[in-house]
Each structure stands twice: as C-alpha cells, then as structure tokens.
Amino acid sequence: MLEERTNDLLNDEARQFSLLLNSVTDYAIYMLDTEGLIRTWNPGGRRIKGYTNREVVGTSFTRFYLPEDIEAGVPERNLHTAATEGRYVGEGWRVRKDGTRFRASVVIDPIRVDGELIGYAKVTRDITERHVAQQRLQEAQANLLQAQKLEAIGKFTLGMAHDFNNLLTVIINCQDLLEAKVQDEGSAKLVDTTLRAAERGALLTRQLLSFARGQTLAPERLDLNDVMRECEGVLRRSAGDAIALQLDLADDLPTCAVDRTQLETAVLNLVCNCRDAMNEAGRICIHTALQFTQDPARPEQPPTAFVRLSVHDNGPGIPKEQQARVFEPFFTTKPVGKGSGLGLSQVFGFTAQSGGFTRLISEPGHGTCVEMYFPAV
Ligand SMILES: Nc1ncnc2c1ncn2[C@@H]1O[C@H](COP(=O)(O)OP(=O)(O)OP(=O)(O)O)[C@@H](O)[C@H]1O
Ligand SMILES: [Mg+2]
Known part of the structure; x- marks a missing residue:
C-alpha cells in the first residue's frame, strides 16, 4: 500500500x-x-x-x-x-x-x-556567519601585518637610536667642558646653541628608544586613575583654556605595572595631539575602564583583563589613508618645528613594552580616540 x-x-x-x-x-x-x-x-x-x-x-x-x-x-x-x-x-x-x-x-x-x-x-x-567570520579574519590579518611592520621599524630604530645616543653623549660632554672654558660672549652663545641642539637631539633619541622598546622602564604598581588625577592640572594647562578636558574614570580599577614618567608622557602626547588637531575650541575626554580583550598581536592567546586608558577628542579625525602610518616614527602632518612625529610612536612603544597594546579609532569628521591597554595586575 x-x-x-x-x-x-x-x-x-x-x-x-x-x-x-x-x-x-x-x-x-x-x-x-x-x-x-x-x-x-x-x-x-x-x-x-x-x-x-x-x-x-x-x-x-x-x-x-x-x-x-x-x-x-x-x-x-x-x-x-x-x-x-x-x-x-x-x-x-x-x-x-x-x-x-x-x-x-x-x-x-x-x-x-x-x-x-x-x-x-x-x-x-x-551567509551572515561566514561573512562575519571572514571579516574578523581579515581584520586580524591586517592587525598582524601592521604589528609586524612596526616591529621591523622598531628593530631598525633601536640600532640607530643607540648609536646616536652615544654620539650625542660625547657631543654634550665636550660642549659642557667647552662652556666652562670659553671667555668671550660670542663664543659662549655659540656653545650654548650647540648644547641646546644636542640636548634636543638626545630627547628625540630617547623617544625613538621608547618606540623601539629599548627604553629602560621602571614599572611600579599604579592605579591609573590616581595618576590621571595627579597630572590633571598639567594636562589642563597643555590643552589650553578653549578646550574642555574631562576625566571619566571607572570605579574599582585594578592596578597595572607601568612606568609613571612614561605613562604621563604618553597621555601628554595624546592630549597635545588632540589640542593641535582642534586648534581652537573642542572637547577632550580621558576615560579609564576594565576590559577583557585580546592583544591583536597575539591572536592565539585567550582574552585577558586589561585596563584601558583612552583619550578622545571631537576634532576632525584622521584620514583613513593615514591611519596605518601615524604610529610610525617621524610620521607627522605638522609643519617643521611644530611636530617631530614621535608622539604616537612613544605611545605605541611604551604600551607594547609594558605588555599591552594601542588601538586607534578615528572617523574623519567625528574625532579621534587613542586607546592604551595595560595588563591588569
Ligand atoms: N587627535 C588627533 N586628531 C587628528 N590627527 C591626529 C591626532 N593625533 C595624531 N594625529 C595625526 O598623527 C600624526 C602623528 O602624531 P604624533 O603625535 O606621532 O606626531 P606629531 O604630533 O605630528 O609630532 P610630535 O608628537 O612628535 O610633536 C600627527 O601629525 C597628526 O597628523
Ligand atoms: Mg604628537
């Protein structure tokens, strides 16, 4: 049937x-x-x-x-x-x-x-699942490529910066001795000018070293919120009167092992970048939060706890084609004398050397946010 x-x-x-x-x-x-x-x-x-x-x-x-x-x-x-x-x-x-x-x-x-x-x-x-998986893979590959490229620039920079530092140390020491010897005012002025130039050079090489992670760090266990509150005054003065600076700090933040001076320099670099980008009025917000995430350079590791310290502005943003380059040493869009292009490379090198990483989120016309991630202790 x-x-x-x-x-x-x-x-x-x-x-x-x-x-x-x-x-x-x-x-x-x-x-x-x-x-x-x-x-x-x-x-x-x-x-x-x-x-x-x-x-x-x-x-x-x-x-x-x-x-x-x-x-x-x-x-x-x-x-x-x-x-x-x-x-x-x-x-x-x-x-x-x-x-x-x-x-x-x-x-x-x-x-x-x-x-x-x-x-x-x-x-x-x-095909949503396949599409999302493909996009994630592409993002991870792009991040890895970027990390490898910066790693290569870092190695090259490290060698150069060490040699330069040695040369500049010799120049500065000799100029110091010379300064004590010269009598006439004209020569003293020349010595002073060369000395200042050499000191500026030494500062630049220190920043290069921090990009190349060749800086000797002195990490201490810090509550990043405390550090931000302590340097709020300096940051406010750097931002200028026309720019509103706001701290938005998370409660119960775990501590991190970081070098205080380098951290302050990094935040100052970020605030100065925001200020330069907005030239007149605008808003800068410094935000802290605890976040479980993955280091993009170590995609094989599971997500772990990071303290995120981010600096946002509502300025013009960074053009898409420049975003991959801003962390490179000497990349600047500012006129000579205004920027050396080492601010973001210091931020990048310092976070990496502290066991963390940096992320840039910028939408042209909608501002810029640089996030620094430090492993929570
Ligand atoms: N918040 C921001 N808004 C818009 N553009 C930015 C911002 N931060 C960085 N940039 C861009 O990235 C470039 C590189 O920044 P970086 O801090 O490394 O160097 P710099 O500010 O030019 O010079 P330096 O910091 O050494 O004085 C800047 O020249 C600018 O074009
Ligand atoms: Mg800068």
Missing part, C-alpha cells in the same frame, strides 16, 4: 517538485512574476525571513531589501540584470521581518516560456 503510494508520488512530476521545494529549509527559493511580485515560496523563505506565506505572497520582493538599496533602485536593477544577462549573482544585506539584518547570497534566474519572460526564480541563502 505504502509502496504503491510512493510509486504514484514519484511518477507525478509536479508533486515531486513541490515536495523537493518544501523540503529545502536552508535556502529561500521563490518565484517572482515579471513585476517582482512574489508568487510562491518555500519554507526556507519563511525560516530565513520570518514572514508567513500569507504575508508575502502577492507582495513585492523589494520588502526584503534595505531602505537605502530600494531608494537606489537595487532590486529592479538585479531583476534587469537577470533578464538581460541571463542571471544575477550577488551578495548583500537584507532585512528580516523583525527588522534584523542578514547577509544574503542571491541568485536570480529568468524563467522563460517559448522565449517569453514570465517571471524569475530567486534563491537566497543566509
């Missing part, structure tokens, strides 16, 4: 197709007429998009598209491509009934009877 029914069924082509379509739940398969109205669809469509049959049959397939895509005429264009080129294949964001978005892989084929177009077959698959 059952065998007979199965045989009957397998001989009825129309029912076979209907059975086949109704068994597919991972793909939304639907038929559209030439105007894009939905004529029929399978349970996969209901599952992926969340509508019932009654809600969609007879309505336009554009309802699954994002409002901005509808406005730009994307749905009509896709049908047109299918009709004129024989097929449309693409990917895009679509909306479910509950308003959530999903990444869809879409294929549209024209259906023709005796050469005449009578509608379209559309197959949609939800």
Whole structure:
C-alpha cells in the first residue's frame, strides 16, 4: 500500500517538485512574476525571513531589501540584470521581518516560456556567519601585518637610536667642558646653541628608544586613575583654556605595572595631539575602564583583563589613508618645528613594552580616540 503510494508520488512530476521545494529549509527559493511580485515560496523563505506565506505572497520582493538599496533602485536593477544577462549573482544585506539584518547570497534566474519572460526564480541563502567570520579574519590579518611592520621599524630604530645616543653623549660632554672654558660672549652663545641642539637631539633619541622598546622602564604598581588625577592640572594647562578636558574614570580599577614618567608622557602626547588637531575650541575626554580583550598581536592567546586608558577628542579625525602610518616614527602632518612625529610612536612603544597594546579609532569628521591597554595586575 505504502509502496504503491510512493510509486504514484514519484511518477507525478509536479508533486515531486513541490515536495523537493518544501523540503529545502536552508535556502529561500521563490518565484517572482515579471513585476517582482512574489508568487510562491518555500519554507526556507519563511525560516530565513520570518514572514508567513500569507504575508508575502502577492507582495513585492523589494520588502526584503534595505531602505537605502530600494531608494537606489537595487532590486529592479538585479531583476534587469537577470533578464538581460541571463542571471544575477550577488551578495548583500537584507532585512528580516523583525527588522534584523542578514547577509544574503542571491541568485536570480529568468524563467522563460517559448522565449517569453514570465517571471524569475530567486534563491537566497543566509551567509551572515561566514561573512562575519571572514571579516574578523581579515581584520586580524591586517592587525598582524601592521604589528609586524612596526616591529621591523622598531628593530631598525633601536640600532640607530643607540648609536646616536652615544654620539650625542660625547657631543654634550665636550660642549659642557667647552662652556666652562670659553671667555668671550660670542663664543659662549655659540656653545650654548650647540648644547641646546644636542640636548634636543638626545630627547628625540630617547623617544625613538621608547618606540623601539629599548627604553629602560621602571614599572611600579599604579592605579591609573590616581595618576590621571595627579597630572590633571598639567594636562589642563597643555590643552589650553578653549578646550574642555574631562576625566571619566571607572570605579574599582585594578592596578597595572607601568612606568609613571612614561605613562604621563604618553597621555601628554595624546592630549597635545588632540589640542593641535582642534586648534581652537573642542572637547577632550580621558576615560579609564576594565576590559577583557585580546592583544591583536597575539591572536592565539585567550582574552585577558586589561585596563584601558583612552583619550578622545571631537576634532576632525584622521584620514583613513593615514591611519596605518601615524604610529610610525617621524610620521607627522605638522609643519617643521611644530611636530617631530614621535608622539604616537612613544605611545605605541611604551604600551607594547609594558605588555599591552594601542588601538586607534578615528572617523574623519567625528574625532579621534587613542586607546592604551595595560595588563591588569
Ligand atoms: N587627535 C588627533 N586628531 C587628528 N590627527 C591626529 C591626532 N593625533 C595624531 N594625529 C595625526 O598623527 C600624526 C602623528 O602624531 P604624533 O603625535 O606621532 O606626531 P606629531 O604630533 O605630528 O609630532 P610630535 O608628537 O612628535 O610633536 C600627527 O601629525 C597628526 O597628523
Ligand atoms: Mg604628537
């Protein structure tokens, strides 16, 4: 009896197709007429998009598209491509009934009877998970590449900075001796000028050393909130009167093992950058928080506890094409004498040498945020 029914069924082509379509739940398969109205669809469509049959049959397939895509005429264009080129294949964001978005892989084929177009077959698959995983992988690879590049610059810089430091030490010592010997005012002035230039050079090499992580740090266990409160006055003066500086410090922050002077220098570098970017009025916020996260340069390690110290401004932001370069030593967009391009490289080197890392978030037109992460002790 059952065998007979199965045989009957397998001989009825129309029912076979209907059975086949109704068994597919991972793909939304639907038929559209030439105007894009939905004529029929399978349970996969209901599952992926969340509508019932009654809600969609007879309505336009554009309802699954994002409002901005509808406005730009994307749905009509896709049908047109299918009709004129024989097929449309693409990917895009679509909306479910509950308003959530999903990444869809879409294929549209024209259906023709005796050469005449009578509608379209559309197959949609939800590929959100794959899409998100791919994006994460790409981000991780980009971060790793950036970290490796800075590592290479760091090694090179370390060698150079050590040699320069030795040379400058000799120059400064000799100038000191000379200063004590010269009698006439003109010569004394020359000696003084060379001495100041050499000292400035020594300061620059110290910053280079801190980028290259060749600086000898003196870490102590610190509550970063305390350090911020103590240097608030200096930071305020550096920001200037026209710029509002605000501290937003998290309660119950764990301590970190960091070098106090380097930390103060780093925050001062960040505040000065914000001030320079905003030139007149603006807002700077220094924020602390505890965060469980992963060091981007060590993607194999599980997330651990970091104290995040971030400095935000509401200035013009950093152009996308410059963002990968700002941590490089000597990268500056400021005129000669205004910036040496070592501020952010000090921040980068110091956080890395402290066992943490730095992250830049900047949206042109919406300000800049530099985050320093230090391992919580
Ligand atoms: N908050 C910010 N807003 C906009 N641009 C910024 C900001 N911070 C940094 N930049 C950009 O990044 C560049 C590099 O910054 P960095 O602090 O390393 O060097 P600098 O400020 O130019 O010179 P230095 O800090 O040595 O005086 C800056 O020249 C600027 O173009
Ligand atoms: Mg700077």
